[in-house]
Amino acid sequence: MIADIIISVFVVFGGIFGLVGSFGLVKLQDAMQRLHAPTKATTLGLGGVLIGSMIYFGFVDGHVSFHELLISLFLFITAPITAHFMAQTYLRMHREESDLPDSGRPVGWSIYQDPPSIEEAEKAPNA
Template structure:
């Protein structure tokens, strides 16, 4: 019988957790009703899944193989830095493409466009924006 050490258990757990997160994130991307809710799948859940897989790789190679590489660490840092920024840019592009009338989302009870901010100033992303000059199709 083969002895299973703590590193193998930790690596196996991280691989299973990463696979589950990636599966749930991909399923959310395919099944969510609107673009704004679809952003949560790849930017939050799948990022955690891929991050877990990369952490498992960072543990495996030094602990089991005896070699070290900084590639996994760099990929993880790059992933965790770029995923929220790209989600923000996609969301802003979607808001500006749709104007103030974004797609209806039954999960958030948004049927008539963006809700009022309650501050009397409107949404900050539309400050200084004149939609009549942008020639955006409605």
């Protein structure tokens, strides 16, 4: 009974995040805003369903599902990295460096400038 409640909570939690993420994908106007909604839905929504499924197979069915554990780990690692790369690509394609606020560091925005060499970094004043 307790395992059923825990499984249900994770599956409903995942479903709610999936619904909110898909709603945000449709309703948000800007590409940067639309990027945020499905990333959270993927990470938390699918993660909740996978955790609920792992609990089901562990307690109810009696065996551990390593496939779902690997899928969860892969998802939690790759979804934020993918969103970060997509955001950088959007900035590079749609914004000039002068449109962005000052970074407050001697280097500036990493998508527009190469990192300084060690000698240049030591010479630059600390921000």
